[in-house]
Amino acid sequence: MFNVYKKDAPVGYRVLTGGRWGVERIVMEASSVSTGSQWSVSLIQTKMIPPRLPPGCVHRPALLDRLNERRTHSVTVVTAPAGFGKTTLLAGWSEALSKQKHCVAWLSLDGEDDDPQQFGAYLVASLSRAGEDIAWQAQQLLNHDAMTPIKTVISVLLNGIATCGRSVFLVLDDVDRLTAKPVLAIVSRLLRYAPENMDILLGARGEPALTLGQLKAPEKLMRINVDDLRFSIDDAQAFFNRTSAVPLDRASVELLNDATEGWVAGLQLASLALSQVGDAAKLADNLAGARSGIDRYLNDTVLAHLPPPILKFLLYTSVLERLTPAVCDAIMGGGSGSGCKLDWLERHNVFIRPLDETQDWYRYHALLSDALRRRLVRQTPQEVPALHRRACQWFAGARLWPEAVRHALAAGELEQAAQWTENCAMEMLERGDPYTPLGWIGKLPPDIVKGRLRLRLAKAWALAFSFQTAPASGEIRAVVDEFNRGQRDGNSAIEEATLAEINAVIALIASINDDSERALEFGSVAQTSVAPAAPWVKRYAQTAQFFGLAYRGKFDQIRRIWTFAKDRIEPGQVPNYSDMLRDAMYGHAAFVHGELVEARRIFEATLECAESTVGYSSAIATGVAGCLASIYYECNELSRARKILASRTTIALDASPVGALVRHTFSASRLLWRDGETGSALAILEDGRQVALTRRWLRLKLACDAETVRLFLADGNVTRARQIADELSASVPPIYEGRQGSALEAWTSYCILQARVLMAENAADKAVVFLERSLDTVAAMGLHYQEVLVCVLLAIALEKSRAFDKALIALGRALRIGMTNGMINSFVDEGRPMRALLSRFRQVSGDVSTEEALYVDRLLGAFDDVHNRTASPMPVNAVTSPANTLSARELEVLNFVARGLSNKEIGRSLQLAPETVKWHLKNIFEKLNVNSRIEAVQSVLGLGLERDRTAE
Secondary structure (H helix, E strand, O other): OOEEEEEOOOOOEEEEEOOOOOOOOOOOOOOOOOOOOOOOOOOOHHHHOOOOOOOOOOOOHHHHHHHOOOOOOOEEEEEOOOOOOHHHHHHHHHHHHHHOOOEEEEEEOOHHHOOHHHHHHHHHHHHHHHOHHHHHHHHHHHHHOOOOOHHHHHHHHHHHHHOOOOOEEEEEEOHHHOOOHHHHHHHHHHHHHOOOOEEEEEEEOOOOOOOHHHOOOHHHEEEEOHHHHOOOHHHHHHHHHHHOOOOOOHHHHHHHHHHHOOOHHHHHHHHHHHHHHOOHHHHHHHHOOHHHHHHHHHHHHOHHHOOHHHHHHHHHHOOOOOEOHHHHHHHOOOOOOHHHHHHHHHHOOOOEEEOOOOOOOEEEOHHHHHHHHHHHHHHOOOHHHHHHHHHHHHHHHOOOHHHHHHHHHHOOOHHHHHHHHHHHHHHHHHOOOOHHHHHHHHOOOHHHHHOOHHHHHHHHHHHHHOOOHHHHHHHHHHHHHHHHOOOOOOOHHHHHHHHHHHHHHHHHHHHHOOOHHHHHHHHHHHHHOOOOOOHHHHHHHHHHHHHHHHOOOOHHHHHHHHHHHHHOOOOOOOOOHHHHHHHHHHHHHHHHOOOHHHHHHHHHHHHHHHHHHOOOOOHHHHHHHHHHHHHHHHOOOHHHHHHHHOOOHHHHHHHOOHHHHHHHHHHHHHHHHHOOOHHHHHHHHHHHHHHHHHHOOHHHHHHHHHHHHHHHHHOOOHHHHHHHHHHHHOOHHHHHOOOOOOHHHHHHHHHHHHHHHHHHOOOHHHHHHHHHHHHHHHHHOOOHHHHHHHHHHHHHHHHHOOOHHHHHHHHHHHHHHHHHHOOOHHHHOOOHHHHHHHHHHHHHOOOOOHHHHHHHHHHHHHHHHHOOOOOOOOOHHHOOOHHHOOOHHHHHHHHHHHOOOOHHHHHHHHOOOHHHHHHHHHHHHHHHOOOOHHHHHHHHHOOOOOOOOOOO
C-alpha cells in the first residue's frame, strides 16, 4: 500500500492509504509542422521516399528483370555490404514501377525503428503514401486508438492491400537494423501472410534476423547477393563514361574493376581520385587495399583534395542522419551557405544523395558518414557535443521531436531531452497511445527519469494503459513516495493538479485490476478536485468513478454526473478516446443495474462513433461491441449479435477491459452453443480463462468457469463440472465471500456455478442456499441484471425442492425486471425446466397484468422457436487437418482444445507438461495463422460467428 494526498479544507493535505505512434496527419517536414499541437509527434517523410538516383547511375537491366519476376517471387532479399549499390538498385526498381503506375511503398529503416509501435506507424504511413485506399483503415486505428494491438493493425493493413484491386510493392531498406523480437514478428507476419497482389523487397547489409525459411511459400523467395551486385566490365565502363573527367580505355577500366572486385563504392573512389592520380594502374594498386582501410583511403583520395570549407562542412554535418540547408546552417554556427555546399557535393559526386524530389533533404553515404564521424571524434572531440546541441535546438524549433531528443541525448543535454520526452508523452497519452511514450522513456538514462516526477507519472499512465498494472503500481508508488518526501516546487496549483493526476492514475490501475472500491475512492478524489488538471485526466478519473459507483448501487448518481458532463460538450465536438471510454462505462453501469434499454442506447451510439472515428477493428469499438452483443443476445436478436462480434474475438482477448471481455466471451460462447458448436464455445471460454489467469482477472475467470460448467452439465458431464466446482470451493470463498463492489459479480458467478452442479446432483435444497445468499447481496446493491440471473435459477431450484409457491415468487421477481428490459434468453437458455415453470406461472397467476401475461407468452413463444434445442458436444474425432497442416500430436492437442480442456487438463490427458502444451498451441496458431483457441478450432472446423445467417 502507499500514500496519496487529498486536499483538505482550508489548507494542507491529509493522507489516504491505500491505470504508438498516432499521428493526426502526415506532416510535410519542418515547413509545415507548425500547425496543430506543439507536442504532436510527426513521422519523418524522407524515410518513406526512395532516394533519388545519383548522377552517373548505371542502369542494370538484367537485375531489374530479375526483380520484375513477381509472378513467381513475392519476397526478394537483396543482401550486400555497404557500397555495392543495394539501395540504388532498389530505388531504380521503385522508380521503374512508379512510372508504370504501380503502388510502390518505400521505407528506409534505422535503429530508432526497432520498436513495434514506431515500425508499425511507419509501415502504415508508407503504404498510405503509395495509395490512400490501401491503408486508410489501418491509419485510422493508429491515429485514434493506439490501444488496438499492432498485430490487428497489420491484419487490417494486409486486408486493405488484398482488396485494393491492384499490385502493391513494398521496399524495406536496411531491414537488418531490426533486431527486437516484437518488430521481427511484425515483419515475419508480413512475409508469411502477404496477399497474392503484394510483393516485398528487403534490402540488408547482412543476413536479416528473420526466419525466411518459414515463409508460407518458400519457392516464392528470391535472393540477390553481393556477387549479383558486383559491376561487370561493361557496368564499370558505363560508370566511368558518365562520372570520370579522365577518359579511360577498356584495359584501364578492367584493371580498376578487378582491383575493386566490382565494388561500386571503390569505383566511385577511383573516379574521384583519377583527376589527382591520373594513372589508372597506380590507382588500381592503391584500391586493392581500399576496403580494408576505407578511412585512410577516403582521406587520401577524397577528403585531402577538398577545399577546407567543404571538408569542415562535411565533418561538422556528419553528426546528422539527414541534412537540409537550414539545419546545416545551424550546425555551422550561422550563415546561409549550406545550400551551395550541398549542391557542390552533389555535383562532384562526393557520396551524397538527395532524399526527395525538391532536394530539400540529403544524406551522406554510410561509408562517408561513418568515416567522417570517426575523424571528427579523433580531431576535435570537444566540438561534438556543441554540434549535437545546435542540431537538437534546430530540430526542436522545427518541432521534429524524435530527432531533437536524439541529438539532445548525444549532446549530454539530458534534462532537456527528458523535458521534451515528457511533453510529447503527455500529448500521446491524451490520444490514448501508451506504447510510444514507453519507448521514448526507455531511451532516457534511468537517473534522469527517476528525478522527474511528471515523467514518471507519464510512465505510470502508459504502463497502466497497456495492462502492465504491477509495474504501473510500482512506478506510482515511487511517485507518491517522492511527494511524501516534500519535493515540491511551491506552486500550489501545480501541486494540486499533480495530486489529482496521481489519484487518477491509481484509480485507473484499480479499474484495470477490477478493484471497483479502490477505483471509486481515488477516482472520486481526482474527479472532484478543483485543480487545473488536463480534461482527459478528469475523464479517466470519472470513468473509474463510474465503475466504482456502478457496483455500489449508485446508478442515479452516475446518470447525473454523466448528463452534466455531456451537456458541457460543445456542439460538433468530435469525441476522443477518453470520451468514448467514459460513455462505454456509463453504458456498462446501466447494464449491471438492469437498465438494458438505456445501456443499449448508449452502446449503440458509442459503437457508431467509435467505428466512424476509429474503425471497426479498434480496441474501443471491440469492447463496446462485446457489451452490446450481450444485450442483443439477451433480447434474442441473434443475427445482430453475430454481426457485431464477427472478426473481433482476438482483438477483444488482447485489448478489452475485464467487464467488456466478460460480456464478449459470454455472448460469443452462447451464440456458438445455440448453433450446436459446443467445441467452439468451450474454446472461446478457455481463451478467456487464459487471459484471466494472465491478468489476474478472477471475475472473468469465474464467469468463464460458470459458463463452462453450464455446457458440461448440458452434455450430462457432471463429473467434470464437479471437478471445477471443488477446485473453486477451496479458493473462492476466502477471497470473495462478503466483499463488495465488482467482487459481487464474481461471487454471483461462483454461487450460480455451485448451484448448477448441486442441482445436477439432485441437491436442489443446497443450491437454494447458495442462490439466496447471492440474491440478497446483488439486490441490496441494485445489480438488477445479476438479480434476474439468480432469480431464474433460484426459481428452478425451488421447483426441484418442491417449494412450488416460492418458485413462482422468485420467477415473478425475475419477470418484473425482465419485462421492463425485454429480456428473453436468460429464461430460454435454462431449457425445459424453465419452460414448464413459465407455463405453470401462466396458468396459476390469475392476478398478473395483461402486460406481464403477454411477456410470459412471448417467452414461451421463444422456447418454441428454438424447439428446446440442446447443444451437443463435438466428438473427439471431428477435428481433421486442413491440407495436412498439423502434425498428429498437434491434432491431438486441438481435439482436446475443442472439448474445452485447459492446458493442465490436456497435459494430464496426453501426459505432457503444461509448457509443452503451450508450445504445441503456439505451433498450431502459427500454422493456421490464428491467435487464439477459438480461431484454431473454427479454422479447422470451418465454423464460427462470422457465418452469414439470416434465419433465427
